[in-house]
Amino acid sequence: MEMCRLVGIECQEVAGHSKGIGYRQGRSLRNVKSDHLWNAVLLGGQWFLMDACWGAGRVDMEHESFVKRFDDFYFLTDPEEFIVSHFPDEERWQLLEAPITLDEFERRVFKTSAFFAMGLRLIQPQHCHLVTDEGEANISLGFSRPATFTYEITPHQDFLHCGTAEQKDSSRSSFGLLTVSQRSMNLQLLPPARGVYNLRLYARPGSASALLSWVCSFTVECPEARATEEIPENPYLSWGLQPGAASLGVAASNRGSEVAEAEEGRFELLLKTSRSLMMLCELAHPELEAPVTKRCLASQIQADLLTCHVLCPSRGFYRLSVFVRDYEKTDAKFQNAANFLLHCKGEAAGRDELFPANLSSACGPGTRTSEAGLSKFSHTAALVSTPQGKCNITFQNQRDLELHATLSRGDQKKAAAFPLARHLFCTYTDSKVTVSVGLPEAGTYRLGLYARTVPGGEFNPMCDFVLRNGCERAQLPFPCIYAAWKKGCVLFEPREGLLDAASWVRFRVRVPGAQRVCVVGQGRSELKLNKSRVWEGDVFSGEAAAELKLVANSGNSGDMAVLITFNVVKPFAASRVEVEAPGY
DSSP, rough: OOOHHHHHHOEEEEEEEEETTBBBTTOOOOOOOOOEEEEEEEEEEEEEEEEHHHHHHHETTTTTEEEEOOGGEEEOHHHHHHTEEEEEEGGGGGGOOOOOHHHHEEEEEHEOHHHHTOEEEEEOOBSSSSEHHHHHHHEEEEOSEEEEEEEEEEEEEEOOGSSSSSSSSSOOOOEEEEEEEESSSEEEOOOSSSSSEEEEEEETTTOOOOOOEEEEEEEEEEEEEEOOOOOOOOOOSBEOOOHHHHHHTTTEEEOOSSSSOOOGGEEEEEEEEEEOEEEEEEEEEEEEHHHHHHHTTTEESSSSEEEEEEEEEEEEEEHHHEEESSSSOOOOOOOEEEEEEEHHHHHHHHGGGGGHHHHHHHBBBSSSHHTTTTEEOOOOOSSETTSSSEEEEEEEEEEEOOOEEEOOOOOSSSSSOGGGGGGEEEEEEEEEEEEEEESSEEEEEEEEEEEEEESSOOOEEEEEEEEOOOOOOOOOOOOOEEOOOOOOOOEEOOOEEEEEOOOOOEEEOOTEEEEEEEEESSEEEOOOOOOTEEEEEEEEEEEEOEEEEEEOOOOOOOOOEEEEEEEEEEEEHHHHHHHHHHHH
């Protein structure tokens, strides 16, 4: 008033109630003497409201100190916004066309200056006191610019507005589902027990990295809590795509911010990208340990698409968090791009169905295989079903890289007759590669593909395939391969590595550059070269427990190199694969 007097501005002192120091939410102000003062100034023939006290800072009740913080919101404030926190003793100083009552002032939701500065809009409820319906209360805010939100719920103990922090960096509360869509935020609040609670909402602009600011408050009364499954903590605040996901290169998702049902314990997430990204995924469940949840994820990374396959082995809620970085920037940190809340309320995935341990971060063909010149894959997805217990995966090796493939599983039920390496057979012809797999029993397998991208260097992982085998019938192992089996060699028959004893077996094989090809067992059988450059002939297998060796000579010397070997077994044993494997 004194400063206005000195410059000739008409100024009035306004007495009334405020929702600041001393205000206790839920207590009536009727018959309570007002204890705050602010001002009204006359500018250009129009009255304006201002509170120099609130505009100068706030009181830290915990440390009993005044914190200086200029806030120009409380200077020449819109009366419709000023009435949210200031109720004058004289009705005329509301400066409203339709003045409100003290009861209405008490019921109105308290909104801080940050609420208005961020352009937020209260959708529901319109009053500050909520009563849960079947253990649930819903709060919705609208916004015109992207924003990040979180909340804090605490037991009600004569809640004093200025008695708790006005800013925070994250939320450790899991008593609700906070989802953010393109233009609104919704909080489905689920108090943990009967009682009265204080609820604070916090927000910040979507592109900001500062602390979140307190924007509004509610009192929540819960007559009866709902029996709910525990919701995993979400340290990354809201659900769905993060407000800054587009800047990280994530353009769109096949899932929104709402809870996603994992039908039969399975879920698939697709993220469209605007540039090539690397992805890591994290799955959390209140009752599952990290080693188990790691076996619930399989990710595929392609130039414009990220795919994450999820298995849910237990009922309840899961948090699926996605982290990305630019593919080329290997030194850059992964940043959180999205978080999804999954719910498995029906049939869960079996523990024996989980993905194999030690899966690569990139399953299926994608960016990594393309960079290495591996293309035209016959199977473009990371998950491959083998209803007959076998499959052939083919692709082009355009740079003629040295390749290596492995087969493994983590839940083998019994000792195997043959190592899994015998259930894998690779054929290289020109630029085409064929990886043949015949699985010994039902289950989930990992097929790993590796390539030596630098001459003399190490084999680097290219991609993994997850093979889901539902066939109970065991596939016979392939022949045992030796180093002399090189590019261009093709085995037409027999393909099985187990041969019946005392039987004639037709051999057909292509061996580029060979001068002589034989099958050696109890005797030696010469194969003949036909017009199609295929070595062929009929060979007697001999006695059980013997071994047949396919050998070849490719030079002027008489030395013969072993290409592949076959085990000779009793006829009934070959069909059941219950034999002792010689040499293993």
